[in-house]
Amino acid sequence: MEHEFLKHMTTMDDASLRDIMAQYGSDIWNYAYFLTKNRELADDVTQDVFIKAYYRIETFRGQSSLKTWLLTITRNTAFRYRRSTFFRKVNLFASITSIQSGRSAETEYMEDRYVDDIWDVIMKLPDQYREVLVLDIRYELSTEEMAKLLNIATGTVKSRLHRAREKVEQNLKEVRS
Amino acid sequence: MSHDKPAWYERARKGPFVGNSFDARARQAIEKRIAGKGDPRRRKSAAVATWLVGAAAVLLAVFIVVRLQDAVPSAPSGNHPVVGAGTEGSGKNEGISAAVVRAEGTAETGKLQVVPLNGEKQETLGAASCMGKETDMQFQGSYRVVYTRGKESGVVIDELPEMTFIQPSADIVQMTKLAFADADVFLLVPQYADCHGLNFYAYAVDKNGGEAFPLSFRMADGTESNASYYPPGELPAVRDGQLVLPSGEGPGGETANGPQDRIFDLNLSEKALVQSPAAMAGDVTGDSGKKALTRSFVFSGQTYTIPYPGDYAEYFVHAAEANLFQIKAGTKKKLTSFQEDEKGIHYVKDGRTFTAVPSIF
Structure with a gap:
């Protein structure tokens, strides 16, 4: 298992941080986006995730993979951000910028397009269905890993995944017709 | 996990966006924060903005709660009719209901109520399943948990976005x-x-x-x-x-x-x-x-353990690493809540005592 040595660390060095950001950064950002549906929030959540991982590496005990551990931190962080979203929705000051600042209008348009229309459908799913679906498609977690991450029964994972796929297929049929 | 993956799974393997949203600039921002070299202007303006936004949000929340109190029916029984229900049809009624109390709990000092944020979509389940009988009711919407103490205005203590309730009837869930x-x-x-x-x-x-x-x-x-x-x-x-x-x-x-x-x-x-x-x-x-999960730290050549998780466990480790135990009580240092005796090192917080015991190997 890659990065297994991290479970023995009590503090993280900068090289290890750069290494895990390079390997898992996109996964974490995408998961944060799947949960929050907001690019700026995804930026903030991702920053917090790696900062927490850096300062609290000693809490990683190797009981799960590093990826699952990071996804768990992402989920918890996203929920905390969503709880305080009420205060974040009103953005009165242009000086509050995300790490995506400085993009040209053209770059912004290109980068904000979904790579496939399937994402229009998936991102419109209710939270609980979207979450298990992306964990299955993108992160290839087992049912047991998902149940642990989401703190639900394994049977519930299977039910939600089944319903999520049904909803996507139904929406795809409606679009085609 | 099922190996029968739908064909559209392949379409979702990439993305969701065309570009890479976590690029070198994002990584540098994280490294800067850790190094404490974040943009001070951004921090200051963010702090001012947060304060002003918070004040505006409090005023808005008070306004919404006052309006909610006007909208919530005060019928003594648990039976709250749904306003705007759809017509009878093939067993699937649909409609958008006005503000109702979806669930509640009564404490000695006040009442918890779960209310829809912007109305809710209501329909019958239509078919029996693990979720319930075909005549059961399904309510979908975003909800708030409001706590009301006596005759005071309610306070929103939680938000539950995109929730689904499935219950045998439209009665308030207790x-x-x-x-x-x-x-x-x-x-x-x-x-x-x-x-x-x-x-x-x-x-x-x-x-x-x-x-x-x-x-x-x-x-x-x-x-x-x-x-x-x-x-x-x-x-x-x-x-x-x-x-x-x-x-x-x-x-x-x-x-x-x-x-x-x-x-x-x-x-x-x-x-x-x-x-x-x-x-x-x-x-x-x-x-x-x-x-059982424990954390360990070493002080004066002796290893101590403390149950984990718990913020106090982190604090013990931090104190040991920073050699704070060496600081005697009564000095000007604030972090002097530790007491030492033959049973271990004790940390007193909020009237509770946490103890790290010497490990025996």
Whole structure:
């Protein structure tokens, strides 16, 4: 298992941080986006995730993979951000910028397009269905890993995944017709 | 996991966006924050903006709560008619209801109510399934949990976006009330039936201060969640001052040690239900094959251990690394809440004492 040595660390060095950001950064950002549906929030959540991982590496005990551990931190962080979203929705000051600042209008348009229309459908799913679906498609977690991450029964994972796929297929049929 | 993946799975393997949203600029921003070299102008303007936004949000919340109080019906019974229900048809009624109370729980000091944020979509289930009977009602929307003390205005203590309630009728769902020594804990169970596990949220009403807040579930493996679950037909209970959640283990999810109840301690200062790291319930030998989680630190050549998780555990380790134990009580240093005796090192916080005991090898 890659990065297994991290479970023995009590503090993280900068090289290890750069290494895990390079390997898992996109996964974490995408998961944060799947949960929050907001690019700026995804930026903030991702920053917090790696900062927490850096300062609290000693809490990683190797009981799960590093990826699952990071996804768990992402989920918890996203929920905390969503709880305080009420205060974040009103953005009165242009000086509050995300790490995506400085993009040209053209770059912004290109980068904000979904790579496939399937994402229009998936991102419109209710939270609980979207979450298990992306964990299955993108992160290839087992049912047991998902149940642990989401703190639900394994049977519930299977039910939600089944319903999520049904909803996507139904929406795809409606679009085609 | 099923190997019969739909064809459209391949379309979702990439993306969601064309570009890479986590690029070198993003990584540098993180490294700068860690190095403490973040943009001070951004921090200052963010702090000012947050303060002003917070003030505006408080005013807006008060305005919304006042309007909600006007909208919430005050009928004494639990029967609240749904306004704007759809027409009778083939067994699937649809309609958008006005503001109603979807669930409630009554404490000695006040009342918790779950209300839709912008109305809710209502329909009958239409077909029997694990979720319920075909005549059961399904409500979908985003909800708020409002706590009202006496004649005071209600306070929003939680938001529940994109929720689905499935209940036998449109009656107000009564939250399950569990009595602890220092608080009443209310369980909100949106869906009354499931073949596998019933998801629920927990809210505490502090008996001492009358404050209400949502509880998070802090698991023994370090994970945390705002919800948990229990098997249908096996209700959570309070035993010896602890919350006991029956095992959700079922076909396909069996563990080597067999069904294990999950035991939680109510920690009001942390606003959490903390899973006990001690021996699992039902394991009479005290040796379930899983070691209780502990953290260790070394001070003056002696290794001490303390149960984990818990913020105080982190603090012990921090204090040991920073050699704070060497500081005697009575100095000007603030971090001097430690006392040492033959039993170990004790840390006093909020009237409670946490002890790191010497490890014996």
